[in-house]
Amino acid sequence: MAQAVSSPGIGIGDGAAAAQGPPADVERPDFQIVPRAGLPIVGVVLVLLIAGIATNKLWPLMFLHVVGGASWTIIDLFLGFVLGPILGSLPIPARIALTTRLMPKMVLIMPTAVTVTLAAGWQLGTHVGTVQSSYYLHGWVVASYIVVGVMAVIALGLLEPANIAVLTELKKPQPKPEVVEKLMKRFIYTAGATGLMQIATLVIMTRLASG
């Protein structure tokens, strides 16, 4: 159910307007910060991950790692370079409408994709021997650890907290425009940074896959 609130402009890049501009009626749809309907799907994916690791067969591990990794990479690139700039240029009501529909889904999708990619990837690397330091492309593998590590610090330290915090702020009866603006900026800039890091991931993974 949507609710109309009287609030000064909420959005990115309009801090002055947000603080001083005329009030505008902004409709905010009701939403769940963590969409409960998606939890069973996450549960099924995690069960598949456990099964894949337990059986230690090549195809399930490859499938989970590639699907998880492709989802992670594509979402980061799309958010960072396509949707982020669009979001920043939308009218305020459209920004809020998109944010309250998109970001709750990201709360479930991204941690799940990352967990599946890393857990299945490590098991896959153990299975085929690419995590061994004797592997002839070991330097590239370590480079992938570093890239993933940098992305993890950015995502866990900045992006994920900003995602939760902006949704929490938008759930309030009177969200503060300057808080939403600051958190949305942080979300979009960090999504762009991880998008850039994903280009490095693509370079490394295609190099490893080429042998």
Add this chain to the structure above:
Amino acid sequence: MSEPDRVDAVRLPPVTQLGMVSLALIVAAGIYLSAHIPEQVSGLVHVSGFASHSVSLAPAIVLLGASALMLAVNLLALARVDGFAWARFFEIARWALLAYAIIAGMIEYVFLRNHTSGGPLVVLSFALVLFAVHVPVLIGFTVARYQES
């Protein structure tokens, strides 16, 4: 203490900045250990069944110790803040803790599935515990800092 942010309700210590440095230390410890598989770490255990030269666990332990220290400093600094919205912090952090405990559990499962044991398992498990506590602290802090207490 850091400067007050124009959108913060109260003056706050640099929890996010310290938290990110602390997370980076955990990641560095994980990369160090992962990069040395299957070498024997500290001569304590065969990680994957290949004979090789011994690699010390000490760098990873130092990195994780520094990370734990920064986490403690972060929480102590936050505890000294008057008017911080602790109820909101715990409301958010406990659910985040549940989620990240599941994620850490999945990664621990992979280590156990691959027969990691001894010193490396202890160090990696400690790293996962730190990770599973750190992220909820950062999420809870980021939400609670904008809450009127």
